[in-house]
Amino acid sequence: MRIDLHCHSTASDGTDTPAELVRNAAAAGLDVVALTDHDTTRGYAEAIAALPAGLTLVTGAELSCRLDGVSMHMLAYLFDPEEPALFAERELVRDDRVPRAQGMVAKLQELGVPITWEQVARIAGDGSVGRPHVATALVELGVVPTVNDAFTGDWLADGARAYVPKHETDPFEALRLIKGAGGVAVFAHPAASKRGRTVPESAIAELAAAGLDGIEVDHMDHEPATRARLRGLAAELGLLGTGSSDYHGSRKTCVLGEYTTDPEVYGEITRRATGAFPVPGTGGA
Numbered sequence: 659m660r661i662d663l664h665c666h667s668t669a670s671d672g673t674d675t676p677a678e679l680v681r682n683a684a685a686a687g688l689d690v691v692a693l694t695d696h697d698t699t700r701g702y703a704e705a706i707a708a709l710p711a712g713l714t715l716v717t718g719a720e721l722s723c724r725l726d727g728v729s730m731h732m733l734a735y736l737f738d739p740e741e742p743a744l745f746a747e748r749e750l751v752r753d754d755r756v757p758r759a760q761g762m763v764a765k766l767q768e769l770g771v772p773i774t775w776e777q778v779a780r781i782a783g784d785g786s787v788g789r790p791h792v793a794t795a796l797v798e799l800g801v802v803p804t805v806n807d808a809f810t811g812d813w814l815a816d817g818a819r820a821y822v823p824k825h826e827t828d829p830f831e832a833l834r835l836i837k838g839a840g841g842v843a844v845f846a847h848p849a850a851s852k853r854g855r856t857v858p859e860s861a862i863a864e865l866a867a868a869g870l871d872g873i874e875v876d877h878m879d880h881e882p883a884t885r886a887r888l889r890g891l892a893a894e895l896g897l898l899g900t901g902s903s904d905y906h907g908s909r910k911t912c913v914l915g916e917y918t919t920d921p922e923v924y925g926e927i928t929r930r931a932t933g934a935f936p937v938p939g940t941g942g943a
């Protein structure tokens with residue numbers, strides 16, 4: 659069983675449409691794939707309609723959170739997408755991404771970059787707009803060679819010249835909302851230090867005490883030593899440890915199934931969830 663529990667589509671900042679994502683997941687030999695777009699569930703219907711036989715879809719989302727000034731991401735799995743409290747918070751965060759991206763465009767214009775909101779809006783399409791879309795515009799304009807090169811102190815990294823913060827949920831509130839919608843909560847790439855500041859282990863312990871189910875251990879932004887430390891921390895705190903690609907199509911270098919989750923851990927996630935069931939593929943549209 660090959661299980662990849664963290665993937666993005668054009669419903670946020672991935673480059674595969676939800677239908678392409680599930681087809682590519684099947685072609686990559688995955689048995690289970692999770693759709694975890696930033697702050698939205700809008701990709702679900704298309705992914706389910708296209709889901710190939712033999713592939714199971716885990717519905718989810720990656721919720722933007724902030725603890726003591728540090729941005730962090732909370733993966734939520736198999737919650738009820740219509741539960742009103744979580745829905746309202748998700749929409750609030752997603753909607754706030756628009757004025758925030760417009761603010762980053764304005765800052766870039768002040769820095770002399772000939773970027774426009776129309777360009778970023780075209781790149782983002784229907785997706786929750788984020789820094790990777792702005793970064794793609796910078797690549798189109800020849801300002802930086804790759805999306806990754808836009809995430810520096812010169813441009814879009816946390817606190818950089820053109821960075822603008824967005825509304826982000828307190829993670830303890832996020833846990834309450836996810837649980838209230840029957841979901842399972844996994845702290846995404848908790849030690850991805852190259853993206854900026856990360857939360858201390860003491861905070862992970864507090865989140866565990868508040869109902870966090872697991873932490874993402876195997877992830878491209880964690881060095882081998884970091885993974886070993888996180889595996890130990892998960893065992894110590896009684897947390898599940900997952901692995902996943904954080905696939906973004908061509909916007910990131912990782913490939914589907916680059917890291918995977920143990921079938922027993924996956925089984926435990928499905929047993930804990932009460933908001934939704936994994937969706938078995940029936941052949942696709």
Ligand code: AMP
Binds near residue numbers: 696
């Ligand atoms: P946002 O949610 O708009 O603040 O943007 C966060 C997104 O930017 C995440 O999906 C990350 O995958 C991406 N990101 C963050 N840091 C980097 C980086 N150093 N290189 C490439 N992408 C990054």
Ligand code: ZN
Binds near residue numbers: 666696
């Ligand atoms: Zn992303």
Ligand code: FE
Binds near residue numbers: 720731846847
């Ligand atoms: Fe993330």
Ligand code: FE
Binds near residue numbers: 666
């Ligand atoms: Fe992600």
